[in-house]
Amino acid sequence: xxxxxxxxxxxxxxxxxxxxxxxxxxxxxxxxxxxxxxxxxxxxxxxxxxxxxxxxxxxxxxxxxxxxxxxxxxxxxxxxxxxxxxxxxxxxxxxxxxxxxxxxxxxxxxxxxxxxxxxxxxxxxxxxxxxxxxxxxxxxxxxxxxxxxxxxxxxxxxxxxxxxxxxxxxxxxxxxxxxxxxxxxxxxxxxxxxxxxxxxxxxxxxxxxxxxxxxxxxxxxxxxxxxxxxxxxxxxxxxxxxxxxxxxxxxxxxxxxxxxxxxxxxxxxxxxxxxxxxxxxxxxxxxxxxxxxxxxxxxxxxxxxxxxxxxxxxxxxxxxxxxxxxxxxxxxxxxxxxxxxxxxxxxxxxxxxxxxxxxxxxxxxxxxxxxxxxxxxxxxxxxxxxxxxxxxxxxxxxxxxxxxxxxxxxxxxxxxxxxxxxxxxxxxxxxxxxxxxxxxxxxxxxxxxxxxxxxxxxxxxxxxxxxxxxxxxxxxxxxxxxxxxxxxxxxxxxxxxxxxxxxxxxxxxxxxxxxxxxxxxxxxxxxxxx
Amino acid sequence: xxxxxxxxxxxxxxxxxxxxxxxxxxxxxxxxxxxxxxxxxxxxxxxxxxxxxxxxxxxxxxxxxxxxxxxxxxxxxxxxxxxxxxxxxxxxxxxxxxxxxxxxxxxxxxxxxxxxxxxxxxxxxxxxxxxxxxxxxxxxxxxxxxxxxxxxxxxxxxxxxxxxxxxxxxxxxxxxxxxxxxxxxxxxxxxxxxxxxxxxxxxxxxxxxxxxxxxxxxxxxxxxxxxxxxxxxxxxxxxxxxxxxxxxxxxxxxxxxxxxxxxxxxxxxxxxxxxxxxxxxxxxxxxxxxxxxxxxxxxxxxxxxxxx
Numbered sequence: 001x002x003x004x005x006x007x008x009x010x011x012x013x014x015x016x017x018x019x020x021x022x023x024x025x026x027x028x029x030x031x032x033x034x035x036x037x038x039x040x041x042x043x044x045x046x047x048x049x050x051x052x053x054x055x056x057x058x059x060x061x062x063x064x065x066x067x068x069x070x071x072x073x074x075x076x077x078x079x080x081x082x083x084x085x086x087x088x089x090x091x092x093x094x095x096x097x098x099x100x101x102x103x104x105x106x107x108x109x110x111x112x113x114x115x116x117x118x119x120x121x122x123x124x125x126x127x128x129x130x131x132x133x134x135x136x137x138x139x140x141x142x143x144x145x146x147x148x149x150x151x152x153x154x155x156x157x158x159x160x161x162x163x164x165x166x167x168x169x170x171x172x173x174x175x176x177x178x179x180x181x182x183x184x185x186x187x188x189x190x191x192x193x194x195x196x197x198x199x200x201x202x203x204x205x206x207x208x209x210x211x212x213x214x215x216x217x218x219x220x221x222x223x224x225x226x227x228x229x230x231x232x233x234x235x236x237x238x239x240x241x242x243x244x245x246x247x248x249x250x251x252x253x254x255x256x257x258x259x260x261x262x263x264x265x266x267x268x269x270x271x272x273x274x275x276x277x278x279x280x281x282x283x284x285x286x287x288x289x290x291x292x293x294x295x296x297x298x299x300x301x302x303x304x305x306x307x308x309x310x311x312x313x314x315x316x317x318x319x320x321x322x323x324x325x326x327x328x329x330x331x332x333x334x335x336x337x338x339x340x341x342x343x344x345x346x347x348x349x350x351x352x353x354x355x356x357x358x359x360x361x362x363x364x365x366x367x368x369x370x371x372x373x374x375x376x377x378x379x380x381x382x383x384x385x386x387x388x389x390x391x392x393x394x395x396x397x398x399x400x401x402x403x404x405x406x407x408x409x410x411x412x413x414x415x416x417x418x419x420x421x422x423x424x425x426x427x428x429x430x431x432x433x434x435x436x437x438x439x440x441x442x443x444x445x446x447x448x449x450x451x452x453x454x455x456x457x458x459x460x461x462x463x464x465x466x467x468x469x470x471x472x473x474x475x476x477x478x479x480x481x482x483x484x485x486x487x488x489x490x491x492x493x494x495x496x497x498x499x500x501x502x503x504x505x506x507x508x509x510x511x512x513x514x515x516x517x518x519x520x521x522x523x524x525x526x527x528x529x530x
Numbered sequence: 531x532x533x534x535x536x537x538x539x540x541x542x543x544x545x546x547x548x549x550x551x552x553x554x555x556x557x558x559x560x561x562x563x564x565x566x567x568x569x570x571x572x573x574x575x576x577x578x579x580x581x582x583x584x585x586x587x588x589x590x591x592x593x594x595x596x597x598x599x600x601x602x603x604x605x606x607x608x609x610x611x612x613x614x615x616x617x618x619x620x621x622x623x624x625x626x627x628x629x630x631x632x633x634x635x636x637x638x639x640x641x642x643x644x645x646x647x648x649x650x651x652x653x654x655x656x657x658x659x660x661x662x663x664x665x666x667x668x669x670x671x672x673x674x675x676x677x678x679x680x681x682x683x684x685x686x687x688x689x690x691x692x693x694x695x696x697x698x699x700x701x702x703x704x705x706x707x708x709x710x711x712x713x714x715x716x717x718x719x720x721x722x723x724x725x726x727x728x729x730x731x732x733x734x735x736x737x738x739x740x741x742x743x744x745x746x747x748x749x750x751x752x753x754x755x756x757x758x759x760x761x762x763x764x765x766x767x768x769x770x771x772x773x774x775x776x777x778x779x780x781x782x783x784x785x786x787x788x789x790x791x792x793x794x795x796x797x798x799x800x801x802x803x804x805x806x807x808x809x810x811x812x813x814x815x816x817x818x819x820x821x822x823x824x825x826x827x828x829x830x831x832x833x834x835x836x837x838x
Contacts, residue, residue: 079802083580101802107581206781264670267782268692274665345581469800470603473784480781484693504602 026061029354030088033066034074034409038396041404043068048371048410055370056361062354071409082107082344089347090355092151092339092412097468099340100460103138103147109343109352111146118356125363125413126152133337133523136458149359150337154416154425157447158454159217159331160291163317166309167194167285175317178327179221179252182286182319186261189285198278202262203287204253205275211476216240217288219249220330220527221320230526235514237455237524238464238471239506241478245324247494250482254490257483267480276301282309286317291447295433295440302436316443322527325450330527333451338415362413365420371411372418378403389419389428455524463512467505474501574812578805587805594809598797607793610786614775615767617699622707623763626714627756631744633715634722649712660709661777668692668701692778695786702778702787717759718752725751757834765822768814790814 033043043049044066057064067088069077075095081087082102093099102108111134115123123131130152135144167189168175176182186201193199207214224245236242241250256262265274278284279301287293287301294302294314305312321327341359343352361367373379373390379399381392396404408415417428430440478497485493502510516522543550569584574594576587598604629649636642652660667674668691676688691701729747738746772791779787790810798807822837830836 076799079580083583097800098802101580105579105581107579208781211781264688264693265672268665268669268780465801465803466597467601469796470601473603473788473796476781477784480784484782500602 026063027351027354028063028065029057029090029351029358030065030067031090031355031358032069032074032078032088032092034071034092034406035068036071036406036409038404038406040401041396041406042401043406043410046405046410047374047403048405051370052358052361055367056358060354060357062358064358066410085346087344087346089343089351090358091342091344093342094339096340097465099148099342100465102342102344103136104460106138107345108147109345109347111149111343111356114352114356115146115149118353119360119363121363122149122356122360122413125368126150130336133335133456134340136460147342149341149413151339151341151413151415152418153334153336153338154414154418155291155429155444156334156336156453157291157331157444157451158333159288159447159451160293160443161217161288161317161320161446162286162294162314162443164189164282164285165313165315166311170194175315176319178319178321182317183252183256186256186285187259190259190261194285195281195283198281198283199285200261200263200278200283201285202256203275203279203284204262204266205272206267206476206479208476210472211479212240214288215253215479216246217331218253218320219246220332221322222246222249222252223322223324225322225324225528228528230528231514231517233526233528234455234517234522234524235510237457237513238468238509239475239501241475241501242498242506242510250479250494251490253483254485254487258487262483264484267476267484280304280308282312291316291443292429292433292440294443295436302439315439316446318446318449325527325530328450328527328530329446331447331449331451332454333448335453335456335523339412341412359413362411368411368414368418372407372414374399374403374405379405387419387424387427389424389431391431393431393434395432450527450530452525452527452530453523455522457513457516457522459516459519459521461509461512461516463505463508467509470504471501471506471509474504474506571808571812573805574809576805578803578808580802590805594805595813598806598809598813601797603788603793603797606785607788607790611770611789611791612767614699614702614789615770617703618706619763619767621703622710622714623760625707625711627718627752629711630715630718630722630752631748633719634748635740635744646712646715649715651712652709653713655709657771657773657777660705664692664701664705664778692780693782695783698779698783698786702775705778706774717755721752721755722748754835757829758837761822761825761829761837764825765818767821768817 035043046066049064049066053064056062074093075098078087078091078093078095079098082091082098115131126149130150131146132144133150134148135146137144138147139145163175163185165175168185171185171188171192171194173185173188174181176185189201190199212219219240220243222245223240223243227244232243240246253262257264257266263275263278275287276299279287282305290296293299302312302314305314318329320329322330343355347355362371373393376382376390379394380390381394383389384391399405407417417425417431419425419428426444429444430437433440474497478501481497482490482494573584573587575589575591576584577590577593578584579587633642633646636645665673668676670676670688670690670693671680673688673691675691676685679685680688690697692698725748729751730743733743733747768790770789770791772795775787775789776792776795779792794807794810798804798810826836826838
């Protein structure tokens, strides 16, 4: 008896010892997580964290910790954290300039070996082509190294143009199919004062970080592709205002301005709020943003509009035909990569391995499904038998706080909901927008009609690092000037503006882009080849 | 003799040690937060590496200065900074003096207190809020002022307070004066309280009226305060806050509202080129030093006290 007790005690002691030894080999993995200030969702203590901890962390002796970074200042926050050596072990960012800086300054892990050894599922999910976006030949030996992991972008559509169907009905007009009809619609809406004296047919503002990004979707319709070579297209990657023909597009905006069809406050900073209000109050007859913009949870223009104008209805419209391309309606679309994932060098090797293991775990289909969709019966009603995608997806406020989640920000290797095939993915795009499925699908169809992939370069463009932000700022000034100047002074203002942009560094950028194109270091599409 | 000296030395320490202990905190504050960060200016002479920090980054001499000063925006940002500050100084410097004198002459304590508080109030508003108010008031067509004037038929085209360069400079200066005037009166009011009342009484007996009292007693009494504040303002001519021009400015008046702080933000911070931001900062400080020394020199030549 005594002997048995002794053995038992010894065993207990041994177990206890091993137990404490195990506790010691736990490591902490800190993961950057965007905070969009969604009411009730604490990203540092959310359902997805608990799920990942239970299913990935506990078995691997890894303690997961989500570090919250405000979504709209993430670049600045991450820069500070990287410089201060306090960055999370897995960092995610949409700031390409910052990633390039990290590569130049050699402050992040080179990931080739780590991915090869610990990331088979990750490689399978992303694919070699996509991984290529994260590869650069930094040391100049002719072989590209993997510096960051690009997330997979599920929906590449970028352009959403929307028109008021109820206004068309009131005006007894068909949906415009070309620019002339579209302009007539704007004029008729103003004439009929469809929203009283507040009527402002064209919702327009300047997006300060990149003023022409949302304007080229209009002005590209005027570009004369008989005069644009593929080389020019890539050389003017950041200067759509200099493409032959686009001048007339800016003249069109100038005309709209003088006819009072777009707001005279368009250039004022901080007018986003005013523009949002005008859209919701039903003052506008047209706006252009993202393809799912009217139904988004953070800014639901459609539902908010219905509260003020019960018959108000936003539908997609696609009038911006380019005659030199046989009437194609050009839309830019995203490249296949989403945000960039990096591991800073302040993270030790053991933790870097854990980081790749975590991403690899996330890439396994069952895990991704759970991390993106949550729990059946709580986050969604059930799974569609034929498609294999969830139905009855609950809106954020219909889910209890402890189950609130954000698919893209936390399961960040996939920007958008992924269900295994393109067909399922596009069927799922309309899922979160119950009641408006047809409108959403139509909008995505338009957005991907004659769509060309945005341009990027596979080498660092020094001139863009040096002058990119100055050129963009000048483009804002240019846009404000050419839209609001006196019609008879337009040519003069336009030419002076172009010269000003060229002088501020755009000339150097164009030259370097042109060289990168000649060297084959580019990605993207030339619409002239479509 | 030696002993006496040593004793005297211990005496002041023994006597006043509490005061010296109290001094430790402010001195430590200045060392830690004002002097230690100054070491960071070496970044201006380096090709700054985010991860190697200021001690590990390679030295490039004056390259950053050359690069920044060659940029097309630099000279206009420099000029705008000086010009907007000059406008602010010309329009804004006398206002607190006048206000302080007016407040001082008020008979009713109640009215004085209330108006003083109301005048201070804008100082505590952030520029974000003021920016919103400016938009509401000065927007073309829909802004309160333009909408009212248009309705009354006083104008037939809205006044471009925010969208035309010179108009914008006017609005910028006006809003700045409004925001800062109340706060600026505090020092003058305390300086006026410091004037010997007997001087006023003597002036009254000599038959001076209110205006003459102000001109011959009040103003000379606060002259040294005015001079010190003026020298300090001149030293600030190269410095401009970031939020005010950034928030009040817009793309339409970019040629007029782009100043050194917004230039630094764009070319230094947004591009992660901190060495360039530091270079501009150092340049600004050097010019500021020259200006403030010059103003001080001139004021001493004119027989005033100066600030050192």
